[in-house]
Amino acid sequence: MSRLIARFDVSYPRFRLHVDVDLPATGITAVFGQSGSGKTTLLRCLAGLERSPTGFMQVGDDVWQDETRNRYESISIRRIGYVFQEPRLFPHLSVRSNLTYGFNRTPDQERRLSVDQVVEVLGIAHLLDRRPHKLSGGEQQRVAIGRALLTSPKLLLLDEPLSSLDSERKREIMPFIQRLYKELKIPIVYVTHSLHEILQLAQVVVLLRDGKVVATGPLTEVFSRLDLHRHLGPHLIGAVVDTAVAEHEHQFGLTRLEFNGQSLYVPLQSLDVGQPLRIHILSSDVSLAVGPSATQTSALNILSAMVKEIAEVDKATVDVRLDVGCPLVASITRKSAIALGLKPGQRLYAHIKSVALAEDATD
Amino acid sequence: MLLSDLDWSALWITLRLAGATVLVLLIVGTPLAWWLAHTRSRFRVVVEALVALPIVLPPTVLGFYILVALGPYGPIGQFTGLTLAFTFWGLVIGSVFYSMPFVIQPLHAAFEAVGKAPLEAAWSLRASRLDAFLTVASPMAIRGYVSGIVLGFAHTMGEFGVVLMVGGSIPGKTRVLSTTVFDHVEVMEYAQAHIISAAMLLFSFFVLLGVYIVNRKFPIHVS
Numbered sequence A: 001m002s003r004l005i006a007r008f009d010v011s012y013p014r015f016r017l018h019v020d021v022d023l024p025a026t027g028i029t030a031v032f033g034q035s036g037s038g039k040t041t042l043l044r045c046l047a048g049l050e051r052s053p054t055g056f057m058q059v060g061d062d063v064w065q066d067e068t069r070n071r072y073e074s075i076s077i078r079r080i081g082y083v084f085q086e087p088r089l090f091p092h093l094s095v096r097s098n099l100t101y102g103f104n105r106t107p108d109q110e111r112r113l114s115v116d117q118v119v120e121v122l123g124i125a126h127l128l129d130r131r132p133h134k135l136s137g138g139e140q141q142r143v144a145i146g147r148a149l150l151t152s153p154k155l156l157l158l159d160e161p162l163s164s165l166d167s168e169r170k171r172e173i174m175p176f177i178q179r180l181y182k183e184l185k186i187p188i189v190y191v192t193h194s195l196h197e198i199l200q201l202a203q204v205v206v207l208l209r210d211g212k213v214v215a216t217g218p219l220t221e222v223f224s225r226l227d228l229h230r231h232l233g234p235h236l237i238g239a240v241v242d243t244a245v246a247e248h249e250h251q252f253g254l255t256r257l258e259f260n261g262q263s264l265y266v267p268l269q270s271l272d273v274g275q276p277l278r279i280h281i282l283s284s285d286v287s288l289a290v291g292p293s294a295t296q297t298s299a300l301n302i303l304s305a306m307v308k309e310i311a312e313v314d315k316a317t318v319d320v321r322l323d324v325g326c327p328l329v330a331s332i333t334r335k336s337a338i339a340l341g342l343k344p345g346q347r348l349y350a351h352i353k354s355v356a357l358a359e360d361a362t363d
Numbered sequence B: 001m002l003l004s005d006l007d008w009s010a011l012w013i014t015l016r017l018a019g020a021t022v023l024v025l026l027i028v029g030t031p032l033a034w035w036l037a038h039t040r041s042r043f044r045v046v047v048e049a050l051v052a053l054p055i056v057l058p059p060t061v062l063g064f065y066i067l068v069a070l071g072p073y074g075p076i077g078q079f080t081g082l083t084l085a086f087t088f089w090g091l092v093i094g095s096v097f098y099s100m101p102f103v104i105q106p107l108h109a110a111f112e113a114v115g116k117a118p119l120e121a122a123w124s125l126r127a128s129r130l131d132a133f134l135t136v137a138s139p140m141a142i143r144g145y146v147s148g149i150v151l152g153f154a155h156t157m158g159e160f161g162v163v164l165m166v167g168g169s170i171p172g173k174t175r176v177l178s179t180t181v182f183d184h185v186e187v188m189e190y191a192q193a194h195i196i197s198a199a200m201l202l203f204s205f206f207v208l209l210g211v212y213i214v215n216r217k218f219p220i221h222v223s
Helices: A039-047 A095-103 A115-122 A137-149 A167-183 A195-201 A292-296 A334-340 B005-038 B044-056 B059-070 B075-080 B088-114 B117-124 B129-140 B142-157 B161-167 B177-186 B190-217
Strands: A003-012 A015-024 A028-032 A056-059 A062-066 A080-083 A155-159 A188-192 A204-209 A212-218 A237-249 A254-259 A262-267 A276-282 A286-289 A301-312 A317-323 A327-333 A347-352
Touching: A003 A039, A015 A039, A015 A204, A015 A212, A028 A039, A028 A195, A039 A080, A039 A155, A039 A188, A080 A137, A080 B117, A095 A115, A095 A137, A115 A137, A115 A167, A137 A155, A137 A167, A167 A188, A167 A195, A188 A195, A195 A237, A195 A276, A237 A262, A262 A276, A262 A301, A286 A327, A301 A327, A317 A334, A327 A334, B005 B044, B005 B088, B005 B142, B005 B177, B044 B088, B059 B075, B059 B088, B059 B161, B088 B129, B088 B142, B088 B161, B117 B129, B129 B142, B142 B190, B161 B177, B177 B190
Parallel strands: A028 A188, A028 A204, A080 A155, A155 A188
Antiparallel strands: A003 A015, A003 A056, A056 A062, A204 A212, A237 A254, A237 A276, A237 A327, A254 A262, A286 A347, A301 A317, A301 A347, A317 A327
């Protein structure tokens, strides 16, 4: 499988970025961290806008930087699309000319996307003859994405493309970003500090803090690591699960989802059977029960689970990492943990009080 | 007609001088203004001060040094054997220094306003450095160019001290409009002095008016 390998070590007066990552060059990889953690600097190093004196950077078979061999391609040579935080459209050009700016500078044999195709995917056909300053923020950002796509990049870098937009505009753009990798198969590195965007978009997460990689891996794994659990944000995500729609129970207004042999019920969805649906579960919405008495409850979503790890958070609370076919974290009281006699390897049942759809997550 | 052939030739020389000066300043000034806008060098402030110097220096002082430099015993005369003092091209050299801030400062400000962000965007869209300069930075800095050209041209037309020092107001050769006015007044030809002065006054006013209207009417939208 195609990989994205990057090693950078750059120092600034008050900041040092020191990373060494090996990521799948497919799908959406989210670079997550607080402001000042080095997310944008990492992206600029990947693009070739900042140069690490000892850096290395490779996407698939293309080595764009290898300082041990004095190799450093400038950004205009690297086949990278960069969407900045602010759209940076060229104000003296029409939307159409903005879109074709990079396209016209891309050799015929490297073009994999047509202008019509990109205009269609991004829904910007009605904007082509306008000037950038006549566009809304969301429209501008869509044009900026389209402009980058039309250079047929092998890697698309998005630097908080939604951060300057209100939630209405965010909802408007999010589906386009999902279509980018589903329909156009371009690997994306997506910088954000929004948990919401990660939950909805990412398959792989790189967690940055103070210029260093704290964790990297599939979203579900990173979000269930107990040592990181309390640092990921105000909402303690217990699990992010990619499920498929199994059946609709119209008479109850429910949809049954399946993943790894387990079932979960959510309110009736308009998706077809077999369609993927990502959900997440807050760790505080998980309670634990030993034994089959679980069948005598009004709770609908009960998963058989095995205890993997227990971590004390404070005097009152413990986090329990479970295996339910995927990792799941439960935050319970220490008193209950002792009463249940929890220990690794123990089999029990996890009651899920609430399941959230990734689309509905809020910041 | 009150104006003599020599007055008309002064007009022609003035226009040629202003045109040549602005042309030289665009060629030399664009890279210099670009450098000023983008460098992090410690010497930037020194260069900025040098560029602004002609604004505060008495034109006679500037003219004096240029006269010495261009004369037969100056560095240029010593090396090339050319004496540029009291010639048209000597005037051009003097004017280039004299009008330098009026072309470079608007360009510098315009490039600085454009900033690095649109350039990075252009590079990421596969444009080379030169390509990005020509197709993004220059059109975005167009107002700086218009201001620089117009102010440089008008300011060169209005100079007196430097052209008198370097050119000597030789009729038909280095006598420009401003020195013509002086010469007319010297010999009490007030009518001619009035005509030329009024023409220059109106010209200057409308040039500046034009610059301000253009700036107001076509603001650059930087998103």
